[in-house]
Amino acid sequence: MTAADKQFPPPPILTHPSASPPILVTQGAEGRLYKTTHLLPTLPCALKYRPPKPYRHPALDARLTRARISAEAKVLERCWREGVPVPAVHAMDAAAGWLAMEWIEGVPVRVAINAWLGDAEGEAAPTNEKQEEDLVDLMRRIGEAVGKLHKTGVVHGDLTTSNMMLRPRGSGTPANGEPEAATQDGRAKALEGEVVLIDFGLATQSMSDEDRAVDLYVLERAFASTHPRAERLFGAILDQYKTTFKKAPSVLAKLEDVRMRGRKRSMLG
Amino acid sequence: MDITKKRRRIALGCEGSANKLGVGVILHEGDLSDPSSCTSTVLSNVRHTFVSPPGTGFLPKDTAHHHRSWFVRVAGRALADAGLSPDEIDCVCYTRGPGMGAPLTSVAVGARALALLWGKPLVGVNHCVGHIEMGRAITGASHPVVLYVSGGNTQVIAYAEQRYRIFGETLDIAVGNCLDRFARALEISNDPAPGYNIEQLAKQGGRVLLDLPYAVKGMDCSFSGILTRVEELAAQMKAGQGKGPDGEPYTAADLCFSLQETVFAMLVEITERAMAHVGSSQVLIVGGVGCNERLQEMMGLMAAERGGSVYATDERFCIDNGIMIAHAGLLAYETGFSTPIDESTCTQRFRTDEVLVKWRK
Ligand SMILES: Nc1ncnc2c1ncn2[C@@H]1O[C@H](COP(=O)(O)OP(=O)(O)O)[C@@H](O)[C@H]1O
Ligand SMILES: [Mg+2]
Numbered sequence: 132m133t134a135a136d137k138q139f140p141p142p143p144i145l146t147h148p149s150a151s152p153p154i155l156v157t158q159g160a161e162g163r164l165y166k167t168t169h170l171l172p173t174l175p176c177a178l179k180y181r182p183p184k185p186y187r188h189p190a191l192d193a194r195l196t197r198a199r200i201s202a203e204a205k206v207l208e209r210c211w212r213e214g215v216p217v218p219a220v221h222a223m224d225a226a227a228g229w230l231a232m233e234w235i236e237g238v239p240v241r242v243a244i245n246a247w248l249g250d251a252e253g254e255a256a257p258t259n260e261k262q263e264e265d266l267v268d269l270m271r272r273i274g275e276a277v278g279k280l281h282k283t284g285v286v287h288g289d290l291t292t293s294n295m296m297l298r299p300r301g302s303g304t305p306a307n308g309e310p311e312a313a314t315q316d317g318r319a320k321a322l323e324g325e326v327v328l329i330d331f332g333l334a335t336q337s338m339s340d341e342d343r344a345v346d347l348y349v350l351e352r353a354f355a356s357t358h359p360r361a362e363r364l365f366g367a368i369l370d371q372y373k374t375t376f377k378k379a380p381s382v383l384a385k386l387e388d389v390r391m392r393g394r395k396r397s398m399l400g
Numbered sequence: 401m402d403i404t405k406k407r408r409r410i411a412l413g414c415e416g417s418a419n420k421l422g423v424g425v426i427l428h429e430g431d432l433s434d435p436s437s438c439t440s441t442v443l444s445n446v447r448h449t450f451v452s453p454p455g456t457g458f459l460p461k462d463t464a465h466h467h468r469s470w471f472v473r474v475a476g477r478a479l480a481d482a483g484l485s486p487d488e489i490d491c492v493c494y495t496r497g498p499g500m501g502a503p504l505t506s507v508a509v510g511a512r513a514l515a516l517l518w519g520k521p522l523v524g525v526n527h528c529v530g531h532i533e534m535g536r537a538i539t540g541a542s543h544p545v546v547l548y549v550s551g552g553n554t555q556v557i558a559y560a561e562q563r564y565r566i567f568g569e570t571l572d573i574a575v576g577n578c579l580d581r582f583a584r585a586l587e588i589s590n591d592p593a594p595g596y597n598i599e600q601l602a603k604q605g606g607r608v609l610l611d612l613p614y615a616v617k618g619m620d621c622s623f624s625g626i627l628t629r630v631e632e633l634a635a636q637m638k639a640g641q642g643k644g645p646d647g648e649p650y651t652a653a654d655l656c657f658s659l660q661e662t663v664f665a666m667l668v669e670i671t672e673r674a675m676a677h678v679g680s681s682q683v684l685i686v687g688g689v690g691c692n693e694r695l696q697e698m699m700g701l702m703a704a705e706r707g708g709s710v711y712a713t714d715e716r717f718c719i720d721n722g723i724m725i726a727h728a729g730l731l732a733y734e735t736g737f738s739t740p741i742d743e744s745t746c747t748q749r750f751r752t753d754e755v756l757v758k759w760r761k
Contacts (some may be wrong), residue, residue, distance in 0.1 A: 158706065160673035185705065188661045188666050190609045241677075243741055247595035306722035333618065345571070349618040356558070356565035356676070356753075392571075 139163060142180045142229050169221045175234035176379055188333035197330045200225040206285055211214040213283040216276055218325045235327050237299055247321050250301035257316055269322045270367035276326045278375030286342045288333030292357055297324040344385035403490060403734060404432050413493050413726025415593040417499025418551055419458040422447040423478040424723030428730055440537045445716060445723040446474050455587045464502035468518040471510040486518040490548035491722030493729025496524035504746040512744055518644040521731040522727050524739040528752040531686040532564060533577045533731060534724035539711035541684045547671045550687035551576035554617055562757045567674045568619025575628050575663055576689045578623040582659060585634045586652055598656045599692050604658030612662045619670045664695045668702050679707035681708025690718040
């Protein structure tokens with residue numbers, strides 16, 4: 132047992148004796164994510180557990196936890212069936228607050244982009260267009276994934292670069308952890324791979340332009356605040372979104388309205 | 401004398417973007433080339449609030465009138481409390497925005513008059529940045545995620561590369577506005593503040609939690625649906641028809657309790673999401689709603705689970721005040737920033753991330 136496991140008791144499902152002890156991978160926004168195995172000791176699996184939130188009224192907490200786990204499972208199922216790149220669902224218990232799904236190799240897109248751009252202090256910002264093209268290419272893959280998602284009638288609800296994984300192509304074996312160092316070709320490789328959408332805890336089924344536009348607006352703002360240096364390339368996501376998703380033009384028109392509302396909101400102190 | 405060479409630097413700040421008129425004086429001491437040696441001391445902090453009758457909100461025209469009639473008295477008191485004469489002050493700071501146009505303008509006129517009268521430079525300040533800098537100075541939180549919650553704003557903010565970046569915000573009305581309008585529906589007193597009275601009433605509730613919409617989208621949230629629902633529930637209660645999930649009638653206190661539990665859970669949730677996103681475990685709450693003790697308690701429970709802590713200030717600093725404008729204005733002035741008189745306008749819209757935060761690394 133690691134120190135982290137002691138600090139955060141795992142859900143009962145993970146306390147059963149097993150050949151491969153669960154590893155607490157992250158404490159995300161609201162859930163804890165464990166790496167464990169499902170059925171076969173060689174089949175890695177991600178178990179997402181939403182422990183009770185001590186700050187929340189118990190009735191509200193139970194209502195939210197149950198609703199979010201089952202909604203997440205339902206939406207993942209649907210996306211998986213329709214070919215949107217998401218982890219497959221293995222098992223769940225909404226009342227107990229956990230969901231077991233396919234383990235995705237690689238790192239969150241946020242980590243890959245930041246490593247590529249260089250640390251805040253570093254001087255590794257892209258210098259020529261050819262290098263920038265690698266990032267633009269990743270942005271296109273993001274736009275494509277979001278376009279496919281919206282096409283199936285799902286809005287994500289929390290689109291950020293933390294909620295997308297960059298899975299190395301043809302990865303069956305763990306690529307394990309850190310992206311490539313920021314060397315010249317290492318940098319290009321650091322942005323390769325397939326974009327897999329995760330974290331559907333706030334997802335809803337919706338076909339409305341408004342909901343889709345808010346989804347894009349959330350991503351746009353999260354992107355700008357997380358990767359200010361790459362903010363100006365955001366258009367590449369929207370361009371590819373348009374190519375992938377037939378109904379994009381009306382969503383993008385609505386996005387303009389949503390942005391306007393955003394600017395108007397700063398009216399009062 | 402060059403401000404960057406002075407060891408003692410003093411600013412007077414004027415705030416009036418909503419219904420509070422505030423004037424305060426701050427002292428910065430220490431060598432600017434060694435920021436860790438610098439300290440801030442509040443020399444005075446005077447406020448006068450325009451309180452409208454129960455069931456009503458404050459209108460721009462009446463609020464501006466209030467600020468104009470009190471400006472000289474409040475500024476005079478601030479100077480007297482600080483024990484200073486005007487020539488000891490280095491600059492006069494005022495709120496450029498965001499806020500209500502007429503009240504902002506009336507206070508800007510007052511600040512301009514002082515600057516001309518005393519022959520001092522003027523510094524225009526972003527109100528939100530004022531809240532953040534004052535919160536950091538008072539609590540010592542060095543690199544927190546900031547939850548800024550007031551009558552006009554609801555934002556989750558984190559600093560990166562010389563700007564306070566907005567990670568999440570309300571998609572419609574501000575949380576304080578939601579509370580204030582709910583208070584009007586129940587004719588809860590606006591004295592000293594509607595939010596304060598809701599908090600007191602909520603302490604008597606809690607038998608039941610009424611089901612209200614819960615609207616979080618990523619790091620953004622929305623309050624208008626909740627307001628609509630809670631107004632309906634208030635109307636049903638007044639008509640003697642309101643029943644809780646246990647079949648018993650609910651009270652005004654139960655409504656206040658349920659509203660607080662729901663909207664504060666949303667605020668804590670979006671803050672936690674931002675903390676996970678930027679990898680921070682400090683959280684600073686600023687703005688008028690930030691003095692709510694239940695919100696502070698809930699935030700503290702969340703932060704503790706993440707191995708961090710919550711930083712908050714009391715009503716002197718989290719409710720709109722002049723000292724925060726003086727402090728943030730002086731920080732900017734020390735980097736060489738000032739606002740020429742003929743450019744000293746106000747603006748109702750002024751986003752937090754528009755300000756270049758030159759005084760931070
Ligand atoms: N299926 C998965 N495979 C591998 N890692 C995952 C998987 N799901 C989540 N993670 C990792 O765990 C983190 C938190 O998971 P997430 O579903 O985003 O939960 P939260 O709601 O707490 O943000 C992610 O940022 C990612 O690094
Ligand atoms: Mg997440």
